Amino acid sequence: MCTGNYTFVPYMVTPHNKVYCCDSSFMKGLTELMQPNFELLLGPICLPLVDRFVQLLKVAQASSSQYFRESILNDIRKARNLFTGKELAAELARIRQRVDNIEVLTADIVINLLLSYRDIQDYDSIVKLVETLEKLPTFDLASHHHVKFHYAFALNRRNLPGDRAKALDIMIPMVQSEGQVASDMYCLVGRIYKDMFLDSNFTDTESRDHGASW
Structure with missing residues (x-):
């Protein structure tokens, strides 16, 4: 009661x-x-009292986690509506501090964060967010193609040493899978090869040919 x-x-x-x-x-x-x-x-x-306490704690934990997830989502959406540029980056950093060490990062929260970082072209934060997720036992990156797509996109744009090779390692298996593949994924693979060709001062003909084929 x-x-x-x-x-x-x-x-x-x-x-x-x-x-x-x-x-x-x-x-x-x-x-x-x-x-x-x-x-x-x-x-x-009747139920042993300790078992009843366990039941109540599980219900309380589930309710608390659901409330926290909804609160984070609302904060992200509000930040995207109110801020841009550096102000949005600062607000997203504040939100990230609340969730980095808490395993409540559902796919919808992650996607909203990724889209927000993409809007302000903060590709390093996208990469760091996804690499943080990979360390969480509750988050399986392989099952979230949208997250992998944004990760590869950010790696290509950030373009630190090894980033584009890693982006291709992510994307090639996805576009070669037997299931239905979104056209954006093919376009991203072609874009990565094109950027590699341009960065080589037009000498990397292998990347040029791969880019043309995709």
Whole structure:
């Protein structure tokens, strides 16, 4: 039974000093009938108090996590509506501080962060966010193609040593998969090869040919 923000947990102590939780409507009758061996019959209608506490804590944790996720999403959307440029970057950094060490990063939160960073061309933050996600046991990067796409896109734009090779390592298996592939993914592969060709002062003919084929 709940009253306001409190949950009432009725319980009884058996003659063997075991503590059970059950519905308050049963409490009076059970207390009056309690005998030394009666607790053997309590299983179907009562629950050990510690098990009841575990149930309540799980419900509270789930509700708290859901509220936190919705709060983060609302903050990201509000930031994108109110800020641009450096102001948006600062606001996103503040939001990131709240979630980096908390394993509540659902796909919708991640995508909203990635899109926000893309809007301000903060490609380094995209790369660092995805590489942070890879360290979380609850986040499987391989199952999130949209995240991988934005990761490869950011690597290509950031263009630190090895970034474009890593971007191709991500994208090539995706475009060669047997399933349906979005046209944007083919375009990104072609773009990466084109950028590699341009950066070589037009000497990397292999990248030129690969870019043309995609």
